[in-house]
Amino acid sequence: MDPSNPPSIAARRAAAIARHLAGLSPHDAAAAGATVAVLEPSACLCYAPPESSEPAPAFSLLELRALLDGHHLRERDWAFRAMEESPLFCPRRCGGKVLVSPDYNEGKEGQREATMRRVGYLARRGVFRGWLTEPGPDAELRKLALLDCLGVYDHSLAIKVGVHFFLWGSTIKFLGTKRHHDKWLSDTENYVIKGCFSMTELGHGSNVRGIETVATYDSKTGEFVVNTPCESAQKYWIGGAANHATHTIVFAQLHINGRNEGVHAFVVQIRDENENVMPNIQIADCGHKIGLNGVDNGRIWFNNIRVPRENLLNLVADVLPDGQYVSMIDDPDQRFAAFLSPLTLGRVNIAVNAVYISKVAVAIAVRYALSRRAFSVTPDGPETLLLDYPSHQRRLLPLLAKACLMSSAGNFMKRMYVKRTPELNKAIHIYSSALKATLTWQNMTTLQECREACGGQGLKTENRIGIFKAEFDVQSTFEGDNNVLMQQVSKALHAEFLAAKRKKQPFKGLGLEHLNGPCPVIPDYLTSGTLRSSSFQV
Incomplete structure (x- = not known):
């Protein structure tokens, strides 16, 4: 190479890329007599993280x-x-400690196996220790905190x-009794x-009462x-x-x-210890989805599978050996609601996970701006920086504020759930929904x-x-x-409103207390300050 005629920046970049594709380090390339091109950033392309030029908070x-x-x-x-x-x-591979989601170029089977490898690693590290067997509100909050991290x-x-x-696990714990806890909680x-x-x-989602799977009791065999x-x-x-x-x-x-006694919960084994599907059970894959392909969603058919009488989760209701049906809850509607109680914690987790993902997205967008x-x-x-434009501020800063408020709401809901009492069950259902x-x-x-x-x-994986x-x-x-869910919430709030009016009593709980005050006088001329006031109501 002529020292008086050094290669251009473009030529040096091309040489560096060629060396990279050939798998050569600069030392290897020099030893082989190849031209070693040092890749230097162009001044106009320099990037510094936004916090490096910002004053301390x-x-x-x-x-x-x-x-x-x-x-x-x-x-x-x-x-x-x-x-x-x-x-x-x-x-x-990208250099540095970069937390990224799974490789979305993988097929669904690769993503599913990657998810299970991660689950196995976390289990070995003791992340799940005590999640089902350690009692108390603090243990439950700890479990929810760790799940927050996995969701991020x-x-x-x-x-x-x-x-x-x-x-x-929670259904076994909260709808089952000691025999179920001893048999399954530790192994879970x-x-x-x-x-x-x-x-x-396939035919019933929200209408759980209408599900068509049948469990018929055979008193001759106790199954x-x-x-x-x-x-x-x-x-x-x-x-x-x-x-x-x-x-x-x-x-x-x-x-x-x-006689149909309504919807109940049963434990059924669907695979043996060698992961073979059990006889008289058919399982099919739901296929590729627009997201969540690390989760193996499936379809299940049962062909007259026999399960022991003891596999009925019997905290709410039980069947005696002779076929007699007994329950601590006489009202069928209340009994049905009790069987749906495991969904409450799932809704709490979904809501809180949504908060954390909103915070991640806002952080990415604000840093970019x-x-x-x-x-x-x-x-x-x-x-001009994007965030210095008022239009960009109006796009992102309200989302930032809402994410902070959502955090408070999520933490409120978690604490309310872990300190639940029978008297709070209705309120918890309404709030979580x-x-x-x-x-x-x-x-x-x-x-x-x-x-x-x-x-x-924003389109880059x-x-x-995206x-x-x-x-x-x-x-x-x-x-x-x-x-x-919002229809259920509206129905419950309306019923509370009518009941309080009928009894001529003040509203208690469910966020209705503000209605106990006098009806506000709405001014003829509304200003932004009026609309933003915490005392303003329609």
Whole structure:
């Protein structure tokens, strides 16, 4: 090479790329007599993280984090460190410690196996220790904090763990009795068995009362015969069923001597210890989805499967050996509501997970707006940061404020749930239903606005927001369709309103206390200050 005629920047970049594709290091290339091109950044392409040029914050970041996360900060840090220490979670191919979601170029089978490898690693690290066997509100809050961390990393991972512990495990714990706890809780916590939750059917989702799977009691053998009588009765979208689950909780109509006693929950083994599907059970894959392909959703048919009488989860109701039906709850509606109680915690988790994903998306979009510039006020002046434009502030800052408020709502709901009492069950159901719907809807609004605010960069898989949109779209549907949940909330609030008016008593709870005050006088001329006032109501 002629020293008086050095290669251009473009030529040096091309040489560096060629060396990279050939798998040569600069030392190897020099030893081979090749021209070693040092890749230097062009001055106009230099990038610095936005925080490197910003002044120190005027507030304590630790105090802000404590306010937003709310509880168990050390446990959260421990969980994140556990993930960062494993190549299963923290690929370093890009250089540095980069937490990214799974490789979305993989097929669904690859993503599913990656999810199970991560679950196995976390189990070995003791992340799930005590999740079902340690009692008390603090243990429950700790469990929810750790699940928050998993959800920030990967939605498929959080859902896979959530189905196993919060649907299968919690149903065993809260609808079962000692015989069920002794038999299944410890093995569930240690992943000796893998559970799933078979409620939804092809023909029935929100209308759980209408499910068609039947469990008929045979008093001669002391067994229940579980059967799928028609195609619309097949269990559908069952997370964990397609590949990994060994057991499931089947919700079915209980028939005794020709009488339908309503929906009850039964434990059924669907795979043996070698992961072979049990006889008279058929399982099919639900196929590729727009997101959450790390979760193996499946379909299940039961062909007159016989399960022991003891496999009925009998805290609420039981069947005696002679076929006599007994229950501590006489009202069929209240009994049915008790069987649906495991869904409450799932709704709490979904709502809180939506909050964290909103915070991640807003953080990405705001950081981008603090580094990307567009247009200049003067011909020769620097271009303006996106976040310095009032229009961009109006796009992102309300979302930031709402994410902070959503954090408070999520933490309130978690604390209310772990300190639940029978008297609070109705309020918890209403709050969890309302927050599940409103927070997940707001999450999808946030993701769309943040994706657009990042321009073309928002489309990159590595930048996560576009992937979040596909992964979290299901939030508005699973564990309660949002519109149906809001109808339930409206119905409950209206009933409370009418009851209080009829009794001429003040409103208590459910967020209706503000109606106890005098009706406000609405001014003839409304200003922005009036509308923003906390005392203003329509």
